[in-house]
Amino acid sequence: MRFHRTYTSPSATTFNDRSCEAGKERQTTTLLEADDVRRAITRIAHEIVERDRDLSALAIVGIRARGDALAARIQAAIRANEGVDVPLGAIDITLYRDDLTRIGYAPVVRESEIPFSVDGRVVVLVDDVLFTGRTIRAAMDALVDYGRPRAIRLAVLVDRGHRELPIRADFVGKNVPTAAGDDVRVHLAEVDGRDEVEVVTRVHA
Amino acid sequence: MKWSRRHVLDTDDWSRDEIETVLDQTRAMIEILQRPIRRAPPLRGRTVILFFAEASTRTRVSFELAAKALSADVTNITASGSSVEKGESLYDTVRTLEALGGDVVVMRHASSGAPYFVAERTDAAVINAGDGWHAHPTQGLLDAYTLRDALGDLDGKRVVVVGDVLHSRVARSDINTLVPLGARLTLSGPPTLIPMAWRCGQLPPGVMYESDLDKALDGADAVIALRLQRERQESGLLPSLREYSRVWGLTLDRVARMRPGAPVMHPGPMNEGVEIDAAVAHGSRSLIEKQVTNGVAVRMALLYLLAARVGAPDGAGAPAPLEERA
Amino acid sequence: MSVDRRALEAKGYLVVPGFIDLHAHLREPGFEDSETIATGAKAALRGGFTTVCAMPNTEPTIDSPGLVAELIARGGAAGGARVLPIASITRGRKGRELSDLVELAAAGAVAFSDDGSPVEDPRLFRSALEYARVTGRPVIEHPQDLALSAKGVMHEGAVSARLGLPGMPAAAEETAVARGIALAKMSGGRLHLTHLSTAGSIELVRRAKAEGAPITCDVTPHHLAMTDDWVAGSRAFAWEVPDEALQGVPYDSSTKVNPPLRGHADVRALWAGVADGTVDAIATDHAPHASVKKEVEFDQAAFGISGLETALALVLGGVRVHWAPIGAVIDALTIGPARVLGIDLVEDDWIAIDRDAEWLVTADELQSKGKNTPVLGRTVIGRVVHVSMAGEARLRGRREGNAEAVGRR
Numbered sequence: 001m002r003f004h005r006t007y008t009s010p011s012a013t014t015f016n017d018r019s020c021e022a023g024k025e026r027q028t029t030t031l032l033e034a035d036d037v038r039r040a041i042t043r044i045a046h047e048i049v050e051r052d053r054d055l056s057a058l059a060i061v062g063i064r065a066r067g068d069a070l071a072a073r074i075q076a077a078i079r080a081n082e083g084v085d086v087p088l089g090a091i092d093i094t095l096y097r098d099d100l101t102r103i104g105y106a107p108v109v110r111e112s113e114i115p116f117s118v119d120g121r122v123v124v125l126v127d128d129v130l131f132t133g134r135t136i137r138a139a140m141d142a143l144v145d146y147g148r149p150r151a152i153r154l155a156v157l158v159d160r161g162h163r164e165l166p167i168r169a170d171f172v173g174k175n176v177p178t179a180a181g182d183d184v185r186v187h188l189a190e191v192d193g194r195d196e197v198e199v200v201t202r203v204h205a
Numbered sequence: 206m207k208w209s210r211r212h213v214l215d216t217d218d219w220s221r222d223e224i225e226t227v228l229d230q231t232r233a234m235i236e237i238l239q240r241p242i243r244r245a246p247p248l249r250g251r252t253v254i255l256f257f258a259e260a261s262t263r264t265r266v267s268f269e270l271a272a273k274a275l276s277a278d279v280t281n282i283t284a285s286g287s288s289v290e291k292g293e294s295l296y297d298t299v300r301t302l303e304a305l306g307g308d309v310v311v312m313r314h315a316s317s318g319a320p321y322f323v324a325e326r327t328d329a330a331v332i333n334a335g336d337g338w339h340a341h342p343t344q345g346l347l348d349a350y351t352l353r354d355a356l357g358d359l360d361g362k363r364v365v366v367v368g369d370v371l372h373s374r375v376a377r378s379d380i381n382t383l384v385p386l387g388a389r390l391t392l393s394g395p396p397t398l399i400p401m402a403w404r405c406g407q408l409p410p411g412v413m414y415e416s417d418l419d420k421a422l423d424g425a426d427a428v429i430a431l432r433l434q435r436e437r438q439e440s441g442l443l444p445s446l447r448e449y450s451r452v453w454g455l456t457l458d459r460v461a462r463m464r465p466g467a468p469v470m471h472p473g474p475m476n477e478g479v480e481i482d483a484a485v486a487h488g489s490r491s492l493i494e495k496q497v498t499n500g501v502a503v504r505m506a507l508l509y510l511l512a513a514r515v516g517a518p519d520g521a522g523a524p525a526p527l528e529e530r531a
Numbered sequence: 532m533s534v535d536r537r538a539l540e541a542k543g544y545l546v547v548p549g550f551i552d553l554h555a556h557l558r559e560p561g562f563e564d565s566e567t568i569a570t571g572a573k574a575a576l577r578g579g580f581t582t583v584c585a586m587p588n589t590e591p592t593i594d595s596p597g598l599v600a601e602l603i604a605r606g607g608a609a610g611g612a613r614v615l616p617i618a619s620i621t622r623g624r625k626g627r628e629l630s631d632l633v634e635l636a637a638a639g640a641v642a643f644s645d646d647g648s649p650v651e652d653p654r655l656f657r658s659a660l661e662y663a664r665v666t667g668r669p670v671i672e673h674p675q676d677l678a679l680s681a682k683g684v685m686h687e688g689a690v691s692a693r694l695g696l697p698g699m700p701a702a703a704e705e706t707a708v709a710r711g712i713a714l715a716k717m718s719g720g721r722l723h724l725t726h727l728s729t730a731g732s733i734e735l736v737r738r739a740k741a742e743g744a745p746i747t748c749d750v751t752p753h754h755l756a757m758t759d760d761w762v763a764g765s766r767a768f769a770w771e772v773p774d775e776a777l778q779g780v781p782y783d784s785s786t787k788v789n790p791p792l793r794g795h796a797d798v799r800a801l802w803a804g805v806a807d808g809t810v811d812a813i814a815t816d817h818a819p820h821a822s823v824k825k826e827v828e829f830d831q832a833a834f835g836i837s838g839l840e841t842a843l844a845l846v847l848g849g850v851r852v853h854w855a856p857i858g859a860v861i862d863a864l865t866i867g868p869a870r871v872l873g874i875d876l877v878e879d880d881w882i883a884i885d886r887d888a889e890w891l892v893t894a895d896e897l898q899s900k901g902k903n904t905p906v907l908g909r910t911v912i913g914r915v916v917h918v919s920m921a922g923e924a925r926l927r928g929r930r931e932g933n934a935e936a937v938g939r940r
Contacts, residue, residue, distance in 0.1 A: 092233065095245040106208050106513035109233040145242040217693070295828055316828035317695040318782025325780055339695030377695060400692030401700070407689040
């Protein structure tokens with residue numbers, strides 16, 4: 001038998017689905033289909049290799065979650081094209097978020113895995129969507145706690161604009177202009193069972 | 206799962222999910238402790254107050270390291286030289302804590318139940334670092350983490366806890382974390398050092414008592430030895446430490462009765478030669494040093510989970526938007 | 532002009548003789564922070580007690596005729612229930628020398644007790660029982676083996692094992708009860724065992740009475756209503772099903788009492804004793820404490836529950852589930868204690884009870900200075916709505932009123 005009061009908050013139920021706003025219609029458009037995603041990743045892999053010919057100094061670090069799946073695919077593409085295994089890592093930026101004290105709860109922290117030294121390397125950070133830039137800022141802060149890279153570059157599948165910090169991507173799969181209230185949803189086979197990028201927009205009456 | 210507890214006073218009413226959430230977060234924290242820079246910023250600007258009315262070096266330092274690893278500011282209120290020693294009441298100490306404005310209070314106290322007293326009277330989040338004989342929840346969690354790390358899934362595994370169970374908050378907390386994870390516990394030790402109700406059959410579920418340690422260790426998956434305090438002999442509960450050590454001490458021979466590779470643990474500090482032989486404590490099965498490292502990580506996980514809720518209005522805790530704002 | 536009893540009965544109230552409390556701590560002289568004779572006597576009225584016996588563990592101890600007389604005087608001036616003094620068995624309650632029992636009885640003491648403490652020395656206890664025969668007054672013993680229960684702060688059982696608190700085993704009371712019975716049989720002195728709390732104690736008394744031993748006993752309302760689960764935070768009465776809604780914070784020092792709240796089987800045995808007459812009286816052991824003594828760590832807190840005003844509601848709970856007939860309970864609050872003391876019920880002391888009145892127990896609601904009751908914050912059922920003493924209304928509804936105020940109507 002429970003024998004003392006558990007100090008809990010009333011349980012939160014639904015996620016922050018903006019489609020619940022009354023009186024507003026939502027429209028979903030597919031931006032990238034499976035083939036588009038595949039081609040974008042291949043192109044990014046080529047551009048990375050063109051930019052930094054010295055593959056021995058390169059490393060790829062994906063930002064969880066989904067950025068790490070993309071990073072693995074980029075690493076695989078480079079291996080297929082160049083026959084070189086670029087070191088691969090994954091980084092969780094939860095603890096470096098700038099909004100932790102504001103959201104009133106503790107998001108799940110996942111393990112980061114950087115099984116190599118970042119000192120002197122050119123590290124390509126990989127994420128699925130570049131939006132305000134805050135995630136990338138957090139990722140850079142996390143990365144420099146591992147050592148001192150020679151350079152940090154950024155590869156993203158989708159750049160949707162609306163930067164709040166001075167951050168820019170070096171390699172972009174697709175530039176997609178969006179409204180701030182839109183939702184860009186990236187689905188990857190490793191996580192969601194399919195490859196697709198959708199944008200959900202609010203339709204004004 | 207969404208973390209919703211405001212305090213960590215005892216794990217006796219935690220669900221298996223809650224325990225596993227803490228253990229999963231612990232793994233992430235261990236990775237941080239392995240980095241070149243063993244620090245992350247989530248508790249920047251937060252204050253953690255360490256209120257140790259009962260002396261302890263290892264647990265206090267462990268919490269201090271954990272708080273600092275998450276970039277929190279740390280303040281110590283310890284037994285020696287403080288107003289606690291001068292006879293200030295717990296009530297007055299709580300008011301001092303409120304005035305200091307800590308976000309999290311980590312407290313150790315000789316009176317069972319003291320953390321509940323404090324939690325009822327403060328806005329801070331309270332973590333129990335040991336209260337009397339009652340609970341040491343962070344020890345229970347780090348023991349669970351260490352065992353799960355060594356043995357994998359704990360379902361059906363048989364763990365022996367031997368020693369002065371009656372006076373042990375570690376034993377109670379181990380029961381409260383290991384049993385929900387599926388382990389079956391066998392308590393062993395002198396009949397005078399087991400609670401009367403547990404000796405007479407009113408045991409918590411998943412727990413049994415076996416006074417014969419050799420029998421208990423046969424085929425066991427792990428053993429946790431508890432510290433025996435010398436005062437127990439003085440209070441007439443034991444004839445002598447020598448007899449205790451012969452009948453219930455962990456020797457290499459005894460430990461060999463367990464399954465191959467079954468680990469040995471101890472919450473520390475150890476009385477080598479009494480409850481555990483030096484050869485066992487420093488032997489190949491010993492996970493005692495791992496327990497210490499894991500302790501810092503477990504405490505980091507809890508500080509992180511609790512600090513985020515401090516000052517949040519009730520009803521806060523809306524889950525993350527499906528897409529992080531990248 | 533006195534109020535018509537029959538009118539109150541017609542309203543559905545139960546009209547019975549005023550209750551007699553064999554065991555209350557009024558704390559004066561010496562501990563007036565916790566209670567005074569005046570506040571205690573008025574609280575007694577609220578609880579339906581028109582007579583209350585004051586235990587002598589005050590500062591100084593009531594162990595001399597002068598102090599007995601002083602207590603009687605202050606009780607008379609208090610304007611509440613009648614206060615009957617109990618004098619200590621040993622000087623200063625030190626357990627070494629007998630008090631002047633005959634002179635104390637002559638000064639007005641109705642019984643002798645060292646309550647708070649047992650008389651540890653069995654030879655001295657035997658002497659007390661033998662010597663007190665001359666006075667015709669009972670010796671009231673607090674049965675507790677101090678060594679077996681040393682450092683205990685609650686009942687020793689499954690709950691204390693979980694909570695990590697040192698316990699007082701049932702055997703610590705039962706060995707003292709057995710000792711008392713053996714010595715009473717041998718000496719022929721009248722022994723009253725107070726606040727029995729275990730099934731074993733009740734059984735020992737039952738057997739002793741069957742053999743004709745001069746033993747009487749009482750139990751408290753809190754031991755009839757609550758179990759050791761309350762220390763762990765439960766707020767479900769013994770007859771209620773445990774419920775998440777009836778949950779409080781564990782280690783609440785208002786549940787700390789001596790003898791401690793016991794297990795469910797003990798509570799049932801106490802009720803069986805009330806029903807079959809083994810238990811002669813229900814006495815409150817009213818133990819008020821200033822909050823500074825209770826608002827501390829559990830093991831540091833003073834023992835005691837403030838019980839005068841909640842007694843009726845607590846015992847009616849068991850009656851409602853048929854654990855004893857209402858008649859047995861009323862007898863245990865009136866005729867039973869009168870018989871123990873060897874006094875008559877006062878003819879014109881009577882009270883009216885509303886058995887169904889629900890009320891919320893709050894600090895403000897309690898007249899006693901002692902707010903240390905674990906039912907604080909709970910709604911309970913059963914309330915005294917009228918008290919008359921010597922034919923004059925002393926309490927009407929929820930307010931005290933004197934005869935003049937009533938007469939003006």
